[in-house]
Amino acid sequence: MGPLGVTELANATALPKTTVHRLLKTFEAHHWVEFNRDKKYQLSWGVLPMAKSFLTSLDVRAIAQPYMVAIRDQLQQSVNLFLAQGDYRICIERVAADKPLRNDIKIGTVYPIFKGAAGKIFGAYLGGFKDADMSASESSQIRHDGYVVTRGNRVPDAASIAVPIFSFGNKLEAVMTISGPIGDYTEERVKEYLSVMVVLGQTISKQMGATL
Incomplete structure (x- = not known):
């Protein structure tokens, strides 16, 4: 075009x-x-560094995509994969559930890196983002837990769970999230979603060469 x-x-x-x-x-x-x-x-x-990051993300996309489809079908939540690029994060893969939301995520959408559940993961593991509304104790807790749950953080009527994806050397490679209507994220369902997402993040990370 x-x-x-x-x-x-x-x-x-x-x-x-x-x-x-x-x-x-x-x-x-x-x-x-x-x-x-x-x-x-x-x-x-200015798009050249972004294109380079996109190309280096092909492996994580290829590994993650089949899992994303399976998780979407199991949990009936949309599944998203984000990559960091400077002060921004980019959605590089998405498997959508049949639950449309306002301001829904699309492949290629760019967000400030520190916004939303995925942004909290990036902020906790990469640090250095002066606009991140996250204390040192919250950052430490996220690294300890290995996940983030947000409700109404970026979109008022939506909720999300994010987990880190690591690669060789246990380097943060990407962040995977599920998202859906806030009513789906009751305490009981969040426990169910987390039991799946945390294991999924570890599984993909190991396939990317991480030693967790």
């Missing part, structure tokens, strides 16, 4: 033009897109 104008992008994404324009200005500031002489937006050099 070649360069596109604001109106074309708004039509393609079904987003308001004001929202598209605001996003483009953010992307332009990060050199992800640039405004060309034809007054259209095109990809810029």
